[in-house]
Amino acid sequence: MKILSLQSGTSADGIDVAIVDIKADGSRGPDACRTPWLTLRPLLTRTVAWTPELRTRVLALADGGSIDAAELCRLDTRMGQEFASAAAAAIKHLGSSVDLVVSHGQTLFHWVDGGHARGTLQLGEAAWIAEAAAAPVLCNLRAADIAAGGEGAPLMGVFDRAWLAAAAADTGGSVATVNLGGIANLSVVSSDGTVMAWDSGPGNVLIDAVVARASHGVDGFDADGRLGAAGKVNDRLLAMLLQHPYFLRPAPKSTGRETFGLPFVDSALASVGGDSPMALADLVATLTRLTARSIAASLRSSGAAQPARLIASGGGVRNPSLMSALGAELVRDGSDLVSSNTCGIDPDFKESLMFALLGFLSWHGVPCELPASSPGRARVAGHIAAGPKPLRMPEPLNGIRGLRVLAPQHRTPAGPGTIL
Ligand SMILES: Nc1ncnc2c1ncn2[C@@H]1O[C@H](COP(=O)(O)OP(=O)(O)O)[C@@H](O)[C@H]1O
Ligand SMILES: [Mg+2]
Known part of the structure; x- marks a missing residue:
C-alpha cells in the first residue's frame, strides 16, 4: 500500500513529506501471512518550507509563549492547511493516489510531569489533509500510549526493532x-x-x-x-x-x-x-x-x-x-x-519512514509497542480522519516479523519554490 507521511519535528524547520510503498510478504503460508515481513520502498521524499510567519509563531509558543483559544484554532487550521498542500503537491508529483496519510503534526507541547508524560499536543487539523489527499489520515499518534501509561515517545524504537532486530540477532x-x-x-x-x-x-x-x-x-x-x-x-x-x-x-x-x-x-x-x-x-x-x-x-x-x-x-x-x-x-x-x-536510509527522512511504518501497523490493527510501553499495554496508535470515502480497513495482522528498507525508487528533484 502507498502511504504518505507528513511531519514537522521539534526544530520546525519544514514539513518532511515522504510517499512510500509498503508490501507485506505473503509467500510463507497462512500463518506467516498474518505476521509478515514488510518491505518499504521510498517513492518520493521532500521537505517543504513552512510559511515563515507560521514557523516563527510555532517556535515562540514551543518556547513557552502563551496563546488564546481563538489563535490556537487559527494556528491548528493553518498548519493543517499547509500540511494539506504539501500532501497534495507530493501526490500530484508522484502522479498516483495514496491509500493512507500519516500525519504526526507539529508538536506544540509535550507535557511531562513527575518524570512521566501526561499529555502531548500536536497541531495540524487532519480533516484538511484528508480533503486534499482524498485519503484517510492517521494522526495523534502519541496519545494512546500516554493514556495507557507510556511516554508516547520516542517512537523510533518501533521502527528500529522492525528494521534492525534481525541484524542484531545475526551479529549476536x-x-x-x-x-x-x-x-x-x-x-x-x-x-x-x-x-x-x-x-x-x-x-x-x-x-x-x-x-x-x-x-x-x-x-x-x-x-x-x-x-x-x-x-x-x-x-x-x-x-x-x-x-x-x-x-x-x-x-x-x-x-x-x-x-x-x-x-x-x-x-x-x-x-x-x-x-x-x-x-x-x-x-x-x-x-x-x-x-x-x-x-x-x-x-x-x-x-x-x-x-x-x-x-x-x-x-x-x-x-x-x-x-x-x-x-x-x-x-x-x-x-x-x-x-x-x-x-540504506536517507538520514533526513528516517523519521518519515518511521511514521509510514506506524501508519501501516495501525491500519492493520497492530499495536504500537513502544519500548517504554507498560507490558501488555501496547495500543494501536492514532486517530483516523476518514476523508471523502467510507473507511475500509483490511483484515488485522497479528504483528510483523521485520522490515526491509529498499533503495528509493528515484530521487525527487526540488519542486518550484517549495523545497528547502
Ligand atoms: N547544513 C547543516 N549544518 C548544520 N546543521 C544542520 C544543517 N542542516 C540541518 N541542520 C540541523 O538539523 C536541524 C533539522 O533537523 P531535523 O532532523 O529536521 O530536526 P527535527 O526533527 O527536530 O525537525 C536544523 O535545525 C539544524 O540544526
Ligand atoms: Mg525537521
Missing part, C-alpha cells in the same frame, strides 16, 4: 541508532530483539537557539558546523550544563524544547559568570560538545550492551562538528558512528 551484538533532530533520541536493539529507546536530551535545539538569537533570526542553525569548529569549548560552562537533572534521570525518558531552550543556557551562563559575554563560536562549540557528550553518556549509562555501531540520522548528521564530537566521544567506548545513509 546490539545495534544502536541516534536521531539528531531538535532533541536527540536513542534506540538500542539487542541481539534477543529487545529494544530500549529514550531521549538523551538536546540534539540541535540549543545550537539552533543561540545562533538564531545572535543573528536576530537571520540564521537558524550552525551551517555546516562552522561556528562549532571555530570556537573553543568552555569547560566550566560545559560542566554546569551537564548538571541538568534530566541527564541524570535513568532511561526511558522523554523531553522537549520546554526543558532544553534558551532559559537553560542563559541560567548556566549566568552561574559561570565571566567578565565579558562569551563569543558565539565558543558558546556553539560548548553546546555542540554538550550534545555529543550527553548522547554518549546516556548510551553508556543506559544499562544496554554497548553497541559496536551507532547509526545516526536527522539534520544533525549535516553538522560535521557535531558528528566529529560525537564520533570522538564514542571511540572511547569502542563504538563506531555512521550515517544511516551507509545502511
Whole structure:
C-alpha cells in the first residue's frame, strides 16, 4: 500500500513529506501471512518550507509563549492547511493516489510531569489533509500510549526493532541508532530483539537557539558546523550544563524544547559568570560538545550492551562538528558512528519512514509497542480522519516479523519554490 507521511519535528524547520510503498510478504503460508515481513520502498521524499510567519509563531509558543483559544484554532487550521498542500503537491508529483496519510503534526507541547508524560499536543487539523489527499489520515499518534501509561515517545524504537532486530540477532551484538533532530533520541536493539529507546536530551535545539538569537533570526542553525569548529569549548560552562537533572534521570525518558531552550543556557551562563559575554563560536562549540557528550553518556549509562555501531540520522548528521564530537566521544567506548545513509536510509527522512511504518501497523490493527510501553499495554496508535470515502480497513495482522528498507525508487528533484 502507498502511504504518505507528513511531519514537522521539534526544530520546525519544514514539513518532511515522504510517499512510500509498503508490501507485506505473503509467500510463507497462512500463518506467516498474518505476521509478515514488510518491505518499504521510498517513492518520493521532500521537505517543504513552512510559511515563515507560521514557523516563527510555532517556535515562540514551543518556547513557552502563551496563546488564546481563538489563535490556537487559527494556528491548528493553518498548519493543517499547509500540511494539506504539501500532501497534495507530493501526490500530484508522484502522479498516483495514496491509500493512507500519516500525519504526526507539529508538536506544540509535550507535557511531562513527575518524570512521566501526561499529555502531548500536536497541531495540524487532519480533516484538511484528508480533503486534499482524498485519503484517510492517521494522526495523534502519541496519545494512546500516554493514556495507557507510556511516554508516547520516542517512537523510533518501533521502527528500529522492525528494521534492525534481525541484524542484531545475526551479529549476536546490539545495534544502536541516534536521531539528531531538535532533541536527540536513542534506540538500542539487542541481539534477543529487545529494544530500549529514550531521549538523551538536546540534539540541535540549543545550537539552533543561540545562533538564531545572535543573528536576530537571520540564521537558524550552525551551517555546516562552522561556528562549532571555530570556537573553543568552555569547560566550566560545559560542566554546569551537564548538571541538568534530566541527564541524570535513568532511561526511558522523554523531553522537549520546554526543558532544553534558551532559559537553560542563559541560567548556566549566568552561574559561570565571566567578565565579558562569551563569543558565539565558543558558546556553539560548548553546546555542540554538550550534545555529543550527553548522547554518549546516556548510551553508556543506559544499562544496554554497548553497541559496536551507532547509526545516526536527522539534520544533525549535516553538522560535521557535531558528528566529529560525537564520533570522538564514542571511540572511547569502542563504538563506531555512521550515517544511516551507509545502511540504506536517507538520514533526513528516517523519521518519515518511521511514521509510514506506524501508519501501516495501525491500519492493520497492530499495536504500537513502544519500548517504554507498560507490558501488555501496547495500543494501536492514532486517530483516523476518514476523508471523502467510507473507511475500509483490511483484515488485522497479528504483528510483523521485520522490515526491509529498499533503495528509493528515484530521487525527487526540488519542486518550484517549495523545497528547502
Ligand atoms: N547544513 C547543516 N549544518 C548544520 N546543521 C544542520 C544543517 N542542516 C540541518 N541542520 C540541523 O538539523 C536541524 C533539522 O533537523 P531535523 O532532523 O529536521 O530536526 P527535527 O526533527 O527536530 O525537525 C536544523 O535545525 C539544524 O540544526
Ligand atoms: Mg525537521
